[in-house]
Amino acid sequence: MSALPVDVGGGPVDVLVRMQDPATMEDPYPLYAWLREHSPVHPNPTGGVYFVSRHQEARLVMRDPAFRSLTQEELRAKQPRIGRSRTLRNFLVGITNTNRPEHTRLRRAMAPFFTPQAVETLRRGARQRCDALFAPVVERLRDGESVDLHTEVTAPLAMHVIADLIGVPEADRSSIAPLVSRTLRAAHPTADEAALREADEATLAIEEYFTGLVAERRSRPRTDAVSALANGGGEDGGPALDQAELINMLWGLWMAGSDSTTAAMDHTVLEVIRFPRAARAALADPDPEAAAGFVEECLRHEPPIWMAASQLVPVRDVEVAGTVIPRGAGVHVLIGSVNRDPAVFPDPDRFDPARGVPGYLTFGEGIHRCVGAGLARMEITVFLSRLHAHLPGLAPAGTPVRRRLATQRSFDSLTVALPGGRTSSHRLTPHPSKSKESERA
Numbered sequence: 001m002s003a004l005p006v007d008v009g010g011g012p013v014d015v016l017v018r019m020q021d022p023a024t025m026e027d028p029y030p031l032y033a034w035l036r037e038h039s040p041v042h043p044n045p046t047g048g049v050y051f052v053s054r055h056q057e058a059r060l061v062m063r064d065p066a067f068r069s070l071t072q073e074e075l076r077a078k079q080p081r082i083g084r085s086r087t088l089r090n091f092l093v094g095i096t097n098t099n100r101p102e103h104t105r106l107r108r109a110m111a112p113f114f115t116p117q118a119v120e121t122l123r124r125g126a127r128q129r130c131d132a133l134f135a136p137v138v139e140r141l142r143d144g145e146s147v148d149l150h151t152e153v154t155a156p157l158a159m160h161v162i163a164d165l166i167g168v169p170e171a172d173r174s175s176i177a178p179l180v181s182r183t184l185r186a187a188h189p190t191a192d193e194a195a196l197r198e199a200d201e202a203t204l205a206i207e208e209y210f211t212g213l214v215a216e217r218r219s220r221p222r223t224d225a226v227s228a229l230a231n232g233g234g235e236d237g238g239p240a241l242d243q244a245e246l247i248n249m250l251w252g253l254w255m256a257g258s259d260s261t262t263a264a265m266d267h268t269v270l271e272v273i274r275f276p277r278a279a280r281a282a283l284a285d286p287d288p289e290a291a292a293g294f295v296e297e298c299l300r301h302e303p304p305i306w307m308a309a310s311q312l313v314p315v316r317d318v319e320v321a322g323t324v325i326p327r328g329a330g331v332h333v334l335i336g337s338v339n340r341d342p343a344v345f346p347d348p349d350r351f352d353p354a355r356g357v358p359g360y361l362t363f364g365e366g367i368h369r370c371v372g373a374g375l376a377r378m379e380i381t382v383f384l385s386r387l388h389a390h391l392p393g394l395a396p397a398g399t400p401v402r403r404r405l406a407t408q409r410s411f412d413s414l415t416v417a418l419p420g421g422r423t424s425s426h427r428l429t430p431h432p433s434k435s436k437e438s439e440r441a
């Protein structure tokens with residue numbers, strides 16, 4: 001039996017509070033192990049909220065029609081704060097909190113931009129962008145400087161890829177990119193009025209920007225997602241979405257495309273640093289599956305999202321793993337815990353790129369499964385191959401700065417150095433035989 005990792009004074013474990021504890025933010029896995037063992041469907045003492053930490057039960061609540069997303073009215077009644085914040089409202093009225101048939105309509109509207117072919121067309125741009133971002137960074141690292149990879153590479157890379165997909169012109173990107181982290185201030189567990197105001201100003205600025213872009217593309221359409229969404233897709237040949245839905249969708253894609261993928265790449269950097277031999281072996285292997293296995297294991301081992309955004313509710317009282325979840329109670333899946341469930345992933349804390357066990361829930365499950373999973377995998381794979389080619393022997397320079405968010409496990413900065421500087425063996429241009437990306441060019 002695993003002991004409770006931090007003393008809680010003998011009271012019931014408040015997962016929401018524990019997840020804001022800096023030690024848990026750094027390493028949530030002891031808490032997750034305790035929950036899986038002692039309280040796999042955990043009634044939080046705050047009341048009306050249950051945390052699901054094991055794989056079997058997580059898949060059940062995410063797939064079973066006995067569970068659905070909250071309606072807008074239920075959300076507003078449950079969380080009055082939503083009414084006071086444009087940002088919270090946007091997060092919660094988006095696609096992740098809709099049910100069929102509305103969900104199907106929204107999902108159909110965005111699906112064409114995330115097909116495997118659509119992702120492939122973005123790969124070349126991602127690769128070029130990645131090299132362009134790495135070039136000055138490599139020089140600085142070679143000169144002995146330390147560099148924040150989050151600010152200099154991963155965040156701009158993710159931003160440019162989603163901007164390419166949506167069709168945000170190059171000249172506009174630098175003004176709307178910084179709004180993402182300001183918007184995310186609303187997702188901080190203790191966001192006060194000032195933080196919500198700042199987030200709302202950023203949200204409004206993003207919305208105004210996309211409103212202008214939609215108008216522009218209606219008059220002069222191009223071959224990008226914003227033109228397609230603004231001008232077609234509906235059964236009558238008109239837009240499938242009304243204006244509010246369209247702006248919310250663009251806002252949501254901008255947020256989702258920027259932050260989660262950045263966090264996944266940041267975690268990949270840390271895994272490469274922690275497991276350099278595994279990284280070298282995976283990337284030197286001529287079989288592309290080896291590099292893919294490394295990416296998959298990074299995604300399982302350190303998922304960038306703590307818990308799924310949509311709050312699920314049972315439509316009737318449902319018993320799960322011996323606990324009755326009453327009708328209408330909120331259910332959250334702890335993704336990081338599910339991915340380390342030993343019932344599915346033997347020796348789950350071990351980082352093993354050859355594991356080859358499917359079923360991690362980093363991208364969710366069921367109807368809300370992440371539409372951008374293929375895109376994210378492509379970006380991480382491109383990034384990893386470039387990282388390894390440009391910067392073998394990378395080391396941390398200081399402690400990575402984690403962002404304090406309720407649902408995301410992401411960073412504000414990730415500073416690294418290159419011990420040995422110019423004397424270490426690395427090259428600026430990836431060698432074709434070492435880079436899976438080059439082989440696929």
Ligand code: HEM
Nearest residue numbers: 095096256257260261264308309310363364368370372376
């Ligand atoms: C590694 C990066 C990413 C991770 C870990 C991730 C994770 C997730 C998860 C867990 C969900 C399910 C949420 C729920 O059930 O409440 C989700 C949904 C979603 N993701 Fe991602 N995501 C990533 C990248 C992306 C990207 C690049 C995009 C596209 C721009 C995207 C767009 C979406 C959308 C639109 C949904 C809602 C789908 C629906 O409700 O049908 N995500 N994502």
